[in-house]
Amino acid sequence: MSRLNEVFKKLYKIGLVVTFAYFLLFLFYDIHNLDNNRKRYLSAHYISEGVQETGAINLVASVLYDYRAFDTLGEATMILTAATVLAFLVPISKATTFGTTFKSIVKQTVKLILPYLAVLGTYLILFGHVSPGGGFVGGVVLSIIAILLTITYSVEFSEYIVKPDQKKLVEDIGAIGFVLLGLLGVFTGSNFLANGQAYFGTGNAGEVFSAGLIPFINVMIGLKVGAGLAIIFNSLIKEK
Amino acid sequence: MINIVFYLLLLFLIITAFFMVFTKDLSNSVITLPLFGAILVIIFVILQAPGVALAGAIMTAGLTTAFFVITINKTEY
Amino acid sequence: MEIAYVAVIILFCLGIYTIITKKNLIKIVFGVTIVESSLILLLMLVGYKPDGTAPILDKEYEIVVDPIPQALALTTVVIGGSVTAVMLVMVIKIHRRYRTLNIDEIRKLRG
Amino acid sequence: MEAAVWVIILPLLTAFFLGISKLYFKRIFFYLVTGSAIIYLYILIIVITHSYPPKVYSIGDWGLLGINVMVDPFSGLFLLMIAILFLPFIIFSMKYNKFLKHDYFIFAYLMVAGISGMVLTTDLFNLYVFMEVSTLSSCALSLYKKTDRGIEGTFKYLIMSTLGSFFILLATILTYYLTGTLNMAEIPLAFEDIPFKIKSTMMTLFVFGYAIKIGLIPLHAWLPDAYEDSPIPYNVLSSGLVLKSAVYALIRVLYIMFGIDFLDESGMLTIGVFWGVITFLIAHCLAFQQSNLNRLLAYSSIAQIAYIMIGLFVGTEAGLIAGSFHILNHAIMKGTLFLVVGIFSYSLNAVEKKDIKGLGYKFPILSFTFVVASLAIVGLPPFNGFMSKWLIVEAALEAGFVYAAFFILVGTFLSLTYYLKVIVTLYTKNEEELLIEEPSLSLKLPTFFLGSLCIVFGMVPSLPLNLITKIPTFLLDNGDYIRILLGG
Numbered sequence: 001m002s003r004l005n006e007v008f009k010k011l012y013k014i015g016l017v018v019t020f021a022y023f024l025l026f027l028f029y030d031i032h033n034l035d036n037n038r039k040r041y042l043s044a045h046y047i048s049e050g051v052q053e054t055g056a057i058n059l060v061a062s063v064l065y066d067y068r069a070f071d072t073l074g075e076a077t078m079i080l081t082a083a084t085v086l087a088f089l090v091p092i093s094k095a096t097t098f099g100t101t102f103k104s105i106v107k108q109t110v111k112l113i114l115p116y117l118a119v120l121g122t123y124l125i126l127f128g129h130v131s132p133g134g135g136f137v138g139g140v141v142l143s144i145i146a147i148l149l150t151i152t153y154s155v156e157f158s159e160y161i162v163k164p165d166q167k168k169l170v171e172d173i174g175a176i177g178f179v180l181l182g183l184l185g186v187f188t189g190s191n192f193l194a195n196g197q198a199y200f201g202t203g204n205a206g207e208v209f210s211a212g213l214i215p216f217i218n219v220m221i222g223l224k225v226g227a228g229l230a231i232i233f234n235s236l237i238k239e240k
Numbered sequence: 241m242i243n244i245v246f247y248l249l250l251l252f253l254i255i256t257a258f259f260m261v262f263t264k265d266l267s268n269s270v271i272t273l274p275l276f277g278a279i280l281v282i283i284f285v286i287l288q289a290p291g292v293a294l295a296g297a298i299m300t301a302g303l304t305t306a307f308f309v310i311t312i313n314k315t316e317y
Numbered sequence: 318m319e320i321a322y323v324a325v326i327i328l329f330c331l332g333i334y335t336i337i338t339k340k341n342l343i344k345i346v347f348g349v350t351i352v353e354s355s356l357i358l359l360l361m362l363v364g365y366k367p368d369g370t371a372p373i374l375d376k377e378y379e380i381v382v383d384p385i386p387q388a389l390a391l392t393t394v395v396i397g398g399s400v401t402a403v404m405l406v407m408v409i410k411i412h413r414r415y416r417t418l419n420i421d422e423i424r425k426l427r428g
Numbered sequence: 429m430e431a432a433v434w435v436i437i438l439p440l441l442t443a444f445f446l447g448i449s450k451l452y453f454k455r456i457f458f459y460l461v462t463g464s465a466i467i468y469l470y471i472l473i474i475v476i477t478h479s480y481p482p483k484v485y486s487i488g489d490w491g492l493l494g495i496n497v498m499v500d501p502f503s504g505l506f507l508l509m510i511a512i513l514f515l516p517f518i519i520f521s522m523k524y525n526k527f528l529k530h531d532y533f534i535f536a537y538l539m540v541a542g543i544s545g546m547v548l549t550t551d552l553f554n555l556y557v558f559m560e561v562s563t564l565s566s567c568a569l570s571l572y573k574k575t576d577r578g579i580e581g582t583f584k585y586l587i588m589s590t591l592g593s594f595f596i597l598l599a600t601i602l603t604y605y606l607t608g609t610l611n612m613a614e615i616p617l618a619f620e621d622i623p624f625k626i627k628s629t630m631m632t633l634f635v636f637g638y639a640i641k642i643g644l645i646p647l648h649a650w651l652p653d654a655y656e657d658s659p660i661p662y663n664v665l666s667s668g669l670v671l672k673s674a675v676y677a678l679i680r681v682l683y684i685m686f687g688i689d690f691l692d693e694s695g696m697l698t699i700g701v702f703w704g705v706i707t708f709l710i711a712h713c714l715a716f717q718q719s720n721l722n723r724l725l726a727y728s729s730i731a732q733i734a735y736i737m738i739g740l741f742v743g744t745e746a747g748l749i750a751g752s753f754h755i756l757n758h759a760i761m762k763g764t765l766f767l768v769v770g771i772f773s774y775s776l777n778a779v780e781k782k783d784i785k786g787l788g789y790k791f792p793i794l795s796f797t798f799v800v801a802s803l804a805i806v807g808l809p810p811f812n813g814f815m816s817k818w819l820i821v822e823a824a825l826e827a828g829f830v831y832a833a834f835f836i837l838v839g840t841f842l843s844l845t846y847y848l849k850v851i852v853t854l855y856t857k858n859e860e861e862l863l864i865e866e867p868s869l870s871l872k873l874p875t876f877f878l879g880s881l882c883i884v885f886g887m888v889p890s891l892p893l894n895l896i897t898k899i900p901t902f903l904l905d906n907g908d909y910i911r912i913l914l915g916g
Contacts, residue, residue, distance in 0.1 A: 292387050295391050295395075308347075
């Protein structure tokens with residue numbers, strides 16, 4: 001009897017999901033048919049004026065770090081929260097790794113790759129406003145250095161190179177720096193997170209030192225994300 | 241031409257997703273996850289989103305998979 | 318391109334189905350990842366324009382795809398990643414206590 | 429209106445500095461937490477007093493191109509709730525947590541930053557981002573004891589609220605797809621030429637997503653589990669602010685984006701009232717069976733939020749005033765109840781109903797506070813719960829929802845039964861010798877403060893009503909809100 005009940009429950013749930021799928025299908029169909037000269041004045045403005053207004057030729061960066069920088073603040077807070085939760089949940093104990101030991105060829109190759117990763121991460125961060133990339137992606141690449149060290153050598157070695165406390169410090173400095181860069185706008189008489197309006201020159205679009213505060217915000221986010229993800233990964237590894 | 245590639249990729253995306261969910265062995269599904277992420281990245285590149293493609297390549301296909309691998313390593317022994 | 322929306326719907330519903338029916342905790346987290354990916358794909362499709370170029374204006378382009386959904390998608394990727402990490406560490410904690418990942422058995426053990 | 433943005437960034441900055449202070453300057457921890465809370469209170473008071481007429485602060489000076497922050501009376505009400513609850517919460521948890529305080533306060537400040545961001549922002553996606561911030565840090569607080577039950581309950585909570593977030597995010601993306609903007613003032617203007625069918629399906633997605641976060645009845649299962657083994661001061665903020673912020677977002681989205689006419693036309697108001705009635709009836713019945721005090725109060729929270737839903741969904745001016753007043757009152761009453769339970773669990777580890785037997789004679793004043801707050805939450809005069817419940821009944825009768833008014837009276841009796849059961853247990857003689865750790869003043873003071881507010885707001889309801897009566901102006905008719913946000 002309970003088995004029948006189980007089957008019935010499953011069918012009920014499948015029916016629910018399929019009904020919902022139909023519902024979404026009709027919704028999407030209607031929306032798609034509705035259109036077609038949809039008013040996209042906002043994105044049209046960003047595309048036509050964005051380069052002059054922010055000085056960043058990567059429009060995604062200009063949206064992310066200038067027009068909608070407040071979103072980015074919330075998002076940076078998310079990573080900090082996650083890193084704090086993981087560091088808090090995991091007891092300070094002896095670490096356990098995967099249990100596989102790598103041959104020296106792996107270790108040597110990783111040693112060879114690491115500088116390139118560092119250069120790539122730095123490049124992605126510093127050139128975030130002129131090419132694809134930016135603080136988040138670059139920060140993740142930087143965190144992969146610590147992660148590779150953890151995987152191939154051990155957590156102890158990785159934490160001997162960069163101490164957990166130092167990572168936490170870098171993360172907090174990144175977050176505070178982001179807010180302080182935002183407050184610079186207030187001090188120059190404009191609004192929070194202002195860039196072009198607060199007379200930070202946008203420079204010649206396309207150069208590295210242009211776009212006002214955007215490269216600096218990129219650096220801060222990069223530090224924060226890199227340190228935060230390294231903390232998250234090492235905490236997960238250390239959890240028994 | 242690019243359309244056919246795009247549709248094929250979508251098909252593969254759905255197949256990998258179904259495989260990921262309905263396979264019995266967790267190791268199989270965790271190996272399918274980077275595949276899923278990689279296909280998604282190519283789709284993003286076709287849809288002209290290089291920034292998101294970079295982020296997706298690193299986060300979805302890379303780090304999230306690593307998190308899953310660690311979790312399965314810690315829970316099934 | 319319209320057929321891609323169908324793919325989004327299928328992925329979204331598959332993820333929801335996984336979350337509400339699967340018994341394995343890790344499978345549930347897989348479901349979360351799938352739903353999140355489908356939403357990012359939807360964002361990309363919303364911003365896409367046929368024959369557009371990527372929103373990096375190193376010179377003048379005729380049609381440029383919408384940059385806002387891409388920025389939103391980056392935010393969503395990062396939020397999803399951090400939520401997934403928190404979920405997984407909780408899965409490990411639960412497993413350490415009950416030695417199982419099955420929801421039914423956990424409920425039985427809990428009493 | 430510079431101060432509005434400080435409401436969001438001051439808690440964030442405090443949380444970041446606490447992270448550094450945890451590592452290197454442990455000494456300044458106490459001063460940092462309390463000092464920042466006091467400054468925060470000051471800023472909140474400034475912002476609340478300037479909340480009428482509403483003001484807009486443009487982040488990055490982009491105007492309508494970027495994200496705007498706006499203070500209107502409805503968000504002013506929520507800031508008032510933060511102002512009332514946050515400092516007592518800080519003082520109480522300073523003493524209550526015996527170890528590992530740093531992370532606790534980091535999460536608390538992050539949560540408050542998320543909630544104030546949700547309350548102030550006028551951008552749909554930014555609302556989602558801050559909602560995720562507040563959810564994740566709220567989860568972190570709820571597993572703070574690291575017990576098995578706590579972690580399980582929190583896992584459920586995180587999965588369910590992520591599910592809700594996905595629906596909200598889907599609706600947000602579709603809104604952008606339809607209108608090409610995310611600003612809450614421009615969306616209703618663009619929504620005017622969208623067909624009725626699409627609008628109502630979009631609204632369904634929003635309502636379903638937020639209903640999970642609020643915990644309306646078929647979707648409520650995560651809430652008692654998350655409350656069961658969490659630190660009790662957190663429950664004060666959770667039932668007072670986290671659930672309410674989801675209510676806030678729902679009301680904001682429905683009333684501003686869709687407009688009252690559309691809600692009436694699509695039948696959402698009727699559905700909302702009906703859903704509320706079902707929710708509180710079932711929640712009261714479930715609360716009756718609980719033996720754990722935390723779970724009992726959690727089910728009671730669900731019921732009270734259903735009352736708020738009824739008030740807000742009646743769709744008249746009186747209903748909005750009544751619902752908003754009940755939001756404030758419920759935060760205060762439930763805060764008092766949780767703080768008293770927190771003191772019991774601190775002194776003699778009592779969280780079950782049978783453990784508190786006879787405590788009425790050991791802690792006379794505390795037990796009296798408990799009685800006052802529970803009578804207030806049941807809705808007896810002359811306490812504040814009576815005032816707002818009466819206003820809700822009146823508004824429901826006026827708008828023609830007679831069955832809602834009738835069932836609220838039935839619900840009052842249902843809730844009276846289980847609260848009376850607790851009170852009777854509290855005053856039953858107990859011969860056993862109890863090992864009691866005397867609670868210090870810093871635990872009692874916040875409790876008495878909130879308990880006295882129950883009586884003060886019951887006697888002099890005009891104090892908060894000064895602010896609350898201005899709420900319907902900017903909710904019921906979204907024209908004013910839109911005009912101000914567009915800068916007219």
